[in-house]
Amino acid sequence: xxxxxxxxxxxxxxxxxxxxxxxxxxxxxxxxxxxxxxxxxxxxxxxxxxxxxxxxxxxxxxxxxxxxxxxxxxxxxxxxxxxxxxxxxxxxxxxxxxxxxxxxxxxxxxxxxxxxxxxxxxxxxxxxxxxxxxxxxxxxxxxxxxxxxxxxxxxxxxxxxxxxxxxxxxxxxxxxxxxxxxxxxxxxxxxxxxxxxxxx
Amino acid sequence: xxxxxxxxxxxxxxxxxxxxxxxxxxxxxxxxxxxxxxxxxxxxxxxxxxxxxxxxxxxxxxxxxxxxxxxxxxxxxxxxxxxxxxxxxxxxxxxxxxxxxxxxxxxxxxxxxxxxxxxxxxxxxxxxxxxxxxxxxxxxxxxxxxxxxxxxxxxxxxxxxxxxxxxxxxxxxxxxxxxx
Amino acid sequence: xxxxxxxxxxxxxxxxxxxxxxxxxxxxxxxxxxxxxxxxxxxxxxxxxxxxxxxxxxxxxxxxxxxxxxxxxxxxxxxxxxxxxxxxxxxxxxxxxxxxxxxxxxxxxxxxxxxxxxxxxxxxxxxxxxxxxxxxxxxxxxxxxxxxxxxxxxxxxxxxxxxxxxxxxxxxxxxxxxxxxxxxxxxxxxxxxxxxxxxxxxxxxxxxxxxxx
Numbered sequence: 001x002x003x004x005x006x007x008x009x010x011x012x013x014x015x016x017x018x019x020x021x022x023x024x025x026x027x028x029x030x031x032x033x034x035x036x037x038x039x040x041x042x043x044x045x046x047x048x049x050x051x052x053x054x055x056x057x058x059x060x061x062x063x064x065x066x067x068x069x070x071x072x073x074x075x076x077x078x079x080x081x082x083x084x085x086x087x088x089x090x091x092x093x094x095x096x097x098x099x100x101x102x103x104x105x106x107x108x109x110x111x112x113x114x115x116x117x118x119x120x121x122x123x124x125x126x127x128x129x130x131x132x133x134x135x136x137x138x139x140x141x142x143x144x145x146x147x148x149x150x151x152x153x154x155x156x157x158x159x160x161x162x163x164x165x166x167x168x169x170x171x172x173x174x175x176x177x178x179x180x181x182x183x184x185x186x187x188x189x190x191x192x193x194x195x196x197x198x199x200x
Numbered sequence: 201x202x203x204x205x206x207x208x209x210x211x212x213x214x215x216x217x218x219x220x221x222x223x224x225x226x227x228x229x230x231x232x233x234x235x236x237x238x239x240x241x242x243x244x245x246x247x248x249x250x251x252x253x254x255x256x257x258x259x260x261x262x263x264x265x266x267x268x269x270x271x272x273x274x275x276x277x278x279x280x281x282x283x284x285x286x287x288x289x290x291x292x293x294x295x296x297x298x299x300x301x302x303x304x305x306x307x308x309x310x311x312x313x314x315x316x317x318x319x320x321x322x323x324x325x326x327x328x329x330x331x332x333x334x335x336x337x338x339x340x341x342x343x344x345x346x347x348x349x350x351x352x353x354x355x356x357x358x359x360x361x362x363x364x365x366x367x368x369x370x371x372x373x374x375x376x377x378x379x380x
Numbered sequence: 381x382x383x384x385x386x387x388x389x390x391x392x393x394x395x396x397x398x399x400x401x402x403x404x405x406x407x408x409x410x411x412x413x414x415x416x417x418x419x420x421x422x423x424x425x426x427x428x429x430x431x432x433x434x435x436x437x438x439x440x441x442x443x444x445x446x447x448x449x450x451x452x453x454x455x456x457x458x459x460x461x462x463x464x465x466x467x468x469x470x471x472x473x474x475x476x477x478x479x480x481x482x483x484x485x486x487x488x489x490x491x492x493x494x495x496x497x498x499x500x501x502x503x504x505x506x507x508x509x510x511x512x513x514x515x516x517x518x519x520x521x522x523x524x525x526x527x528x529x530x531x532x533x534x535x536x537x538x539x540x541x542x543x544x545x546x547x548x549x550x551x552x553x554x555x556x557x558x559x560x561x562x563x564x565x566x567x568x569x570x571x572x573x574x575x576x577x578x579x580x581x582x583x584x585x586x587x588x589x590x591x592x593x
Contacts, residue, residue, distance in 0.1 A: 006368075009371070009372055010368050010372070013340075013371050013375060014340040014341050016318040017237050017321060017340075020229040020230065021232050021233060025225075028225050029221070031254075032221050034250060034254060035257035036217075036257070038258070039257060131447050133440055137440070137447035160511075161512045161544060162480065162511050162512045163484070174448060181523070181555045181559065183519075184522075187458035196519060196551050196555070198544075198552075
């Protein structure tokens with residue numbers, strides 16, 4: 001719109017800068033997931049439980065990550081993928097809840113979430129999700145997708161470097177990862193699968 | 201300028217994850233556009249946008265019920281962009297306003313007739329001091345009112361008008377040469 | 381002892397924080413459908429919070445129990461056990477610990493690593509967070525490496541400058557070796573030496589002063 005302030009030249013310049021990029025759905029979900037992963041990483045005294053809710057069933061699957069040879073022996077390494085879904089979310093100090101709020105000096109670099117590909121062969125399953133200490137065992141947080149009618153179930157999820165316990169929720173039943181090492185669940189009995197995540 | 205239905209941020213604030221997704225879907229294109237224009241780097245822009253939405257997600261409890269979402273979001277995004285520029289190793293040297301005249305005189309013989317307009321605009325944009333670029337983009341590309349821009353940047357109205365004016369003057373001076 | 385009354389502003393602030401925390405707590409607790417379970421979890425969260433412990437790991441532990449369809453009794457016991465470990469971890473790792481460090485410390489204690497070891501790990505790398513290193517130690521012990529050997533190796537490598545990434549790789553390699561049938565202590569010995577060989581040699585001050593013959 002041409003006004004006193006905005007003559008034709010400025011109008012043309014502004015128009016050339018006003019081109020909108022498309023809202024790629026995968027990118028949007030990547031942003032949402034990274035924001036949620038970051039929330040889990042640094043709850044503050046006030047925001048600790050706000051925003052917790054069932055997520056709709058959508059995830060960011062990255063077919064190229066499946067090729068990672070590490071999956072074959074059941075261990076998962078962190079990788080990063082491009083675009084807005086890059087783990088830029090996990091930055092800054094991790095704040096301790098309760099009565100003290102003290103940021104750790106260098107928690108930022110080490111505690112950044114990393115993209116981790118997960119895979120399960122379950123041809124007759126109707127729904128599969130990853131549950132673990134990285135998503136508060138919420139079966140709606142990290143649903144997996146299947147390519148084609150009988151391919152493996154996959155998802156690329158965010159988790160921080162370190163040791164994690166997890167399992168798959170297959171049609172409502174908690175199932176260990178056949179490709180991963182197991183460990184005894186000290187508190188609830190039974191076994192859990194172990195995931196060691198490292199920075200890329 | 202399109203603003204999101206005000207009930208959606210309120211729902212997101214109350215914990216509705218679907219509402220947060222709607223917010224990202226609605227604002228992502230504009231946020232990325234602003235960040236790209238501000239930072240001049242696709243990678244930096246995507247990172248700044250991700251950071252901004254993460255902060256929005258974290259900061260919802262601080263979002264006042266009677267506030268408008270647009271300026272609040274853009275304030276967070278503008279801050280992320282400023283942080284990114286401060287941090288960036290690819291930081292391009294910023295040319296002060298006073299030096300523009302000398303620059304255009306030196307560049308004139310080199311400019312091609314019919315140079316790509318968009319590219320030329322971006323080049324000039326990059327030469328603007330960050331504050332002017334920010335004010336210009338918010339005003340003429342993102343279409344915010346001066347009151348909203350004041351809320352986003354924390355600067356006074358007259359200072360903002362001056363920044364926009366200077367940015368326009370610089371753009372005119374450089375771009376008129378391209379136009380011929 | 382007479383309590384001094386809070387100023388009006390401070391009191392209002394506390395009410396506001398408590399209200400928003402309470403509101404915040406409600407949102408996540410509402411995921412727990414069973415009333416008995418929810419009451420148990422609420423009580424345990426309050427207990428943890430009262431001791432100044434971060435509540436997030438407790439919520440996670442509770443939701444793990446819900447996912448595993450554990451009865452309220454088991455969830456209470458699990459959260460109580462976690463509280464005990466978190467308190468020990470907090471004492472050992474110090475007041476500046478991150479939530480991740482405390483959670484990782486609690487995990488380490490759960491497999492038999494001692495408080496003393498947690499303290500030693502803290503002093504082995506004073507400038508940085510050690511959640512990852514704690515996780516590696518936990519995993520080595522969980523794989524069957526004798527606690528004493530695992531502790532000694534990890535502390536030694538940390539003191540010599542091994543990074544979290546190197547130690548995680550060590551942990552994963554040992555996992556693989558054990559899965560392939562190698563004895564855990566042998567696997568750690570092997571992999572530990574590999575990491576050692578990659579670390580820079582310590583600076584030798586004495587060299588500087590040697591007079592050439």
